[in-house]
Amino acid sequence: MITIIGITLKGIFRDRVFQGIIALSVLFLFIPSAASLSMRQVTELSITLSLSLISFILLLLSVFLGATSLWRDMERRYTFSVLSLPIGRSSYLLGRFMGLTLFLILTSTFLGVLACVMIKVSSSIYPSDRPIVWSLLVLTLLFTTLKYILLVGVALLLSTVSTSFFLPIFGTICAFLASGVTQQVYEFVYSPSAEKLVSPLIKMLVTALYYFLPNLSGFDLKVNAIYGIPANFTGLGVTVAYFVAYTAILLGGAAILFNRREMK
């Protein structure tokens, strides 16, 4: 499995899509000047921009790499040569997942360092009255990374059943978009004001979807990082537990489906 992780990383680093997406990180260089346009709150803005940019790059990477890695193995018929080696399909899948995870961690570390340098530059040019809480920034980055690792799990699960890249890519994007709103929709449906508007059937449907779809709202600590608000550690603990459980279920499901998959 270690070798599969290695192969996955090599594959990503030698891939054009990766190189293109990483080229986006050049945008970081513009953050100080872009942030300075706001005149006030330069530091806050540079933090916001950095975190959003990192989030965006990680989203692209996790959707495209997650959705295409298994799909491409099958499409290009690499699976015939690789899955006929004495590698179990579950280990292969897990190796792929770990490789992608490791890659996301490396990327977010790299981008995180880049972002910190830029934030430092911005704040030294236009000092802010609020001190930057670096530990919160790191925590935010950590949870952002976890969020996208979970998304890779969604992409892998979808690609084990799909014969085209359409379902994994768009399915993952949809899951991502939905994951941002499920919390709000759920809370709305159960709020007193919605009592008369929402039929019980829809209520049930929303509840089912709420538990079925990933809920990624807990992973967003941007506000804490920007305004230096201390994090709620019990909440974070719950989020980590949710991450572990949800990812494990995703991978377990993916392994079952991949084991049954026929290589035609």
Place this chain on the structure above:
Amino acid sequence: MNAIEIIGLCKNFTGKRMTKIEALKGLNLEVARGEVFGFLGPNGAGKSTTIKLLMGLLKPTTGLSRIMGVESSQTLSRTNVGFLPENPAFYDYLSAEEYIKFVGSQFGMEANLLATRTEEVLKRMDLWEARKRHMRGYSKGMVQRVGLAQTLVHDPDVYVLDEPMSGLDPIGRALVKDIILDLKKQGKCVFFSTHITDDVEKVCDRVGVINNGQLLVVDSVTNILQRGIEGYSVLTISPEGVQEENYVGKDELQFFIQRSLQNNQSIEKIESRSKDMEAFFLEIVAR
């Protein structure tokens, strides 16, 4: 224990509009250790389907297959096999050397041994010069050579090759024949599919002919060639020194020899005239 056992193997595919395609209809076959077995059949006969089932890439509809006694559904069944897929494709962002080493490590080979074996097989397959280049830039025949190299690197006892000669130039084809004969000498089992009858005649111990998902004949190559004898060409020289070539029917050889001797003709050469494997194959498939 047989190297390969296939018992009542059936495979149905669902085609367009849910039509059922019976690719394999109850295949039974055993291939012994140390045997070179040629799996002969026209396009669409079910050769690749059988091989994919054997390697656990497909799941049988009914029946089962075993390699070295272990059922194909288990990962363990593949620990002693070198497999070459049909028109193989390998991670094209790796070089041949990286890929061969990757394969060797999957079989748990120790690093030093792997390095020497990798060099050996790459040189043997004439890929040594190209070993550092990414496979993306390889020609079809070069990829096929990588495919053969990766079956050889870990020195397994069983080889399953789906059309090993396809895409290769005459030199490459001769090389593959040599390799198979070499493996035979080492007592390895080679199971390979092909539609080229000539390959079978040269290297196989036994042949199976498959068509429409059914195994039609399984027999040894010597038997088939023996059975195919149709007659003889006999070169005689008369007392006056005149050479004559005669065609003699299968059952008339004894009679012809006696008569020649009575006529004081000396017999210079007798050659059997036989139908070759190709004619045999065409006859079986047409039936």
